[in-house]
Amino acid sequence: MNQPALSLLGSLTEEQRMMRDSLHRLMSDLATPAYLREIDDQARYPHEIYDTWIELGLLRIGLPEQYGGLGGSLADLVWISQDLAHWSYDVYTAYSVPLYTALTLLKIGSEAQKSHYLPALMQGQIKLSTSISEPSAGSDVSALTTTAKRVEGGWSIRGQKLWNTAAGEPGNVLQVLVKTDPTAPARKGMSMFLVPNDTPGVQCRKLDMLGRRATGTYEVFFDDVRVSDEQLLGPLHDGWTGLLACLQGERLLTSAGYVGSAQKVVDLSLAYAKERQQFGSPIGEFQVMAHMLADMQTEVDAARLLMERAAALLMSGQDALREVSMAKLFGSETYAKVSNQGMQVFGAYGYSMEYEMQRHFRDARSTTVGAGSSQMQRNAIAATMGLKTR
Numbered sequence: 001m002n003q004p005a006l007s008l009l010g011s012l013t014e015e016q017r018m019m020r021d022s023l024h025r026l027m028s029d030l031a032t033p034a035y036l037r038e039i040d041d042q043a044r045y046p047h048e049i050y051d052t053w054i055e056l057g058l059l060r061i062g063l064p065e066q067y068g069g070l071g072g073s074l075a076d077l078v079w080i081s082q083d084l085a086h087w088s089y090d091v092y093t094a095y096s097v098p099l100y101t102a103l104t105l106l107k108i109g110s111e112a113q114k115s116h117y118l119p120a121l122m123q124g125q126i127k128l129s130t131s132i133s134e135p136s137a138g139s140d141v142s143a144l145t146t147t148a149k150r151v152e153g154g155w156s157i158r159g160q161k162l163w164n165t166a167a168g169e170p171g172n173v174l175q176v177l178v179k180t181d182p183t184a185p186a187r188k189g190m191s192m193f194l195v196p197n198d199t200p201g202v203q204c205r206k207l208d209m210l211g212r213r214a215t216g217t218y219e220v221f222f223d224d225v226r227v228s229d230e231q232l233l234g235p236l237h238d239g240w241t242g243l244l245a246c247l248q249g250e251r252l253l254t255s256a257g258y259v260g261s262a263q264k265v266v267d268l269s270l271a272y273a274k275e276r277q278q279f280g281s282p283i284g285e286f287q288v289m290a291h292m293l294a295d296m297q298t299e300v301d302a303a304r305l306l307m308e309r310a311a312a313l314l315m316s317g318q319d320a321l322r323e324v325s326m327a328k329l330f331g332s333e334t335y336a337k338v339s340n341q342g343m344q345v346f347g348a349y350g351y352s353m354e355y356e357m358q359r360h361f362r363d364a365r366s367t368t369v370g371a372g373s374s375q376m377q378r379n380a381i382a383a384t385m386g387l388k389t390r
Helices: 014-030 033-042 047-056 074-085 089-108 111-122 239-245 247-275 287-315 321-346 357-365 374-384
Strands: 127-131 147-151 154-165 172-179 190-196 202-206 217-227
Touching: 014 047, 014 074, 033 089, 033 357, 047 089, 074 089, 074 247, 074 287, 089 111, 089 127, 089 172, 089 239, 089 247, 089 357, 111 127, 127 154, 147 172, 154 172, 154 190, 172 239, 190 217, 190 239, 239 247, 247 287, 247 321, 247 357, 287 321, 321 357, 321 374
Parallel strands: 127 172
Antiparallel strands: 147 154, 154 217, 172 190, 202 217
């Protein structure tokens, strides 16, 4: 595993180094190329890896001790994100999605909700995921049409959600964004509810996707799904604020995942270029190939530094919208770019399903769309520059 020579987050502590080494040994044993190929082929959730994370206490890092967590800093989560995504961006999302859903719950949830859901997540009794996008409401979240209407004893949710990571996994609790005041203007009148996916009226269907096939992408239907007031997450009609509560942290950790996966692509490409012989020499000794690999590593390091700059700002309590947006934009496009170049380095072998490169190529393609598209990141960056875009 490539270790960066420079980090804006400082050197690893001895405790962080021990955790990182333990995690690397664990993932080396579990996330073998054969295993990753199997769960990708079968579109099967990585239960073996996730259950081991629970045993290791990985999902306790970053959550407060009062709820059973281990505490820790944002830097810890950044290191972990890079290390997990090094093996598979798809598998990494099985960690990141419950984590940043839990961080949102931690920030805006009631004491009763935090005391109930956070220990259950850390003990492996439940999973957590977000449920926001809809067929006609992707980048434009304000256009959502899923509603929650007042009924006797609580609320009734009706509508459809799309592109939900791991939504159908047993024990998953969905953080669902809905319209609770249809008469309110855009970005107003929305609320969040915590809805277990086995609630009557909830139907989850796993979609057949090009990449990220194991952790899974779902569409979710809500047909008169009854929830109580106790399941309301955050203030009524103020779901937009809840949505933004941990958005920068979410996109930062997502960006850390891009860096980890992009570095793995460079590592795989470099090892292959040193080994593959053509015209009597390793292909990495040809200048055209050596320069391509040099550019790939340079861009991954640039993505890492952008991500670490954003992390450092967030850790100091500053707003980092521009920096996080830049890290997300550049990190996702770097992963997509280097995986395409990695396919070129591997030649026909990269196109073979027996090699890892094609999986990175497929998984990377989703990253410039999911968690806020590249176009939306450019809009956000332009806005911080005083530019109004349409």
